[in-house]
Amino acid sequence: MDIQRINLLKKIMALEFTCIDFNLYLDTHPEDYRALADYNAACEELLAAKKQYESLYGPLTNFGSSPSPKAWRWIEEPWPWERTF
Template sequence: MDPKRLNLLKKVMALEFTCVDFNLYLDTHPEDYRALAEYNAASEALAAAKKEYEALYGPLTNYGHSPSPQAWRWIEEPWPWETTF
């Protein structure tokens, strides 16, 4: 796999983990506004990384979450979950 693609996919995965972790923390600490600000920043960074990845390499998710503006790209390989690190 292209090293740039792999690095971008790893970035998306790390940001997703960060957002989930903050989400779980904020479930029990809803008044921690510093954590909320960090969650919001991570969420924005995740959206930007996903947008960049999808513009370059195709959709990360299906069922209406990732439009395919040119050709139907779900038939292209490898799919994100088939990537080996």
């Protein structure tokens, strides 16, 4: 697996963690508008990173979350759970 692909996956994982962490914080601090703005920014960055990854390497998830416009790319290797870093 090439280094660009690995780095993009690591970025996606870090952004997912950030969004989950903000989500948990906002559950107990719903009036923290700075945290809400940071959460929204992280979510936008995550969506952009996922879109970039999927346009270059194929879907990250299945079952309707990742369209496959040209060919059915879900069967391409490596499968998400087979990736190593």
